[in-house]
Amino acid sequence: MELTNQLSTLFDQWNKDHLSFKNQGDFIEITTPFVDMHHDLIQLYLVEKKEKTPYVLTDDGYILNELQMLGVDVNNTQKRKDFFEITLKVFGVEYNKNSNELYVTFNTLEDYPKRQHNLLQCIIKISDMLLTSKNTVVSIFTEGITNYFETKNVIFSPNLGFIGKTGNQQTFDFVIPHSPKKNEKLIKAVNKPASDNYTNTLFPFTDVQSIRSNSEFIVIANDVNTPIADKFQSSLTNWEVKVLPWSQREDWVNDLLIF
Incomplete structure (x- = not known):
């Protein structure tokens, strides 16, 4: 045959x-x-x-x-x-x-x-x-944050990069500029705040921490489907990175307003 x-x-x-x-x-x-x-x-x-x-x-x-x-x-x-x-x-x-x-x-x-x-x-x-597709899901989550910020009049710049201590550029999903009363805020969106995901999330913040010493570091974590793991939360908090649960956005969004 x-x-x-x-x-x-x-x-x-x-x-x-x-x-x-x-x-x-x-x-x-x-x-x-x-x-x-x-x-x-x-x-x-x-x-x-x-x-x-x-x-x-x-x-x-x-x-x-x-x-x-x-x-x-x-x-x-x-x-x-x-x-x-x-x-x-x-x-x-x-x-x-x-x-x-x-x-x-x-x-x-x-x-x-x-x-x-x-x-x-x-x-x-x-x-x-x-x-x-991880990239697609993360992109969709980031777009959701963008739409929410715009409805709440949060002023931000998307996808800004800064050269870190390693000499590499670290990109943040949202950067909220400083104002006379508030510090600059560097924000990353994390779609899956699981315990094994803290390393990649934390590194960009530690790399720019000494260079952007007057900035606040923030992670917006999508806890709608995946609860924020204790290890994820504690690892970031220990490096003075604040973790904001997406499900509680109405409670913290006003803190991001610059005026």
Whole structure:
């Protein structure tokens, strides 16, 4: 058997072994070999309707509901909205705002494989890019802080860098300038304040501490989904870096105003 035929046969057999269908009466439950952000198999649901587009394939709102439970809402910042809407267009997937469903429709069963492939690619891209990509999640958290500061009239400059004692530039997410009554504030945003994350967070502050001796050092920690670990808190506090819980922002935001 030629190699191309072998590959085709093996792939068909793999699909057969890893793709299952269960008739649930009003719909067919499809378990795919692809995994979500929890490493669980992604399930889809096929519904046959007596309409112009008789077949609907949907995730039943699962992916977006799971992301929301994990603190990732695709609609609460412009960056998320843009990413979400572009991804839907690329894969030809539709979105039901009322049920949070991601779904595709098609007229004939011959279109099923391609439409399922598009829906799966869309689901994987959304869950992966919004949840598991560290840079994207941190960027989204930083954007959330930016929007909040702007609504509260906090004056700041984003992404300013200072040369530290090591000779390297240390960049801070927000810098609030000094005023006649208040010191300059150097702020870093930390999306995951876990115990093993304090070293990378602390180093930029210690590197500029002697050079920016009149500055206040602050970390805004996202404690919505991950509690601030004791080791994270104590390690920063010992170096005179203040840790501000994001969930309590209404309590400390006025301290950041320069007037």
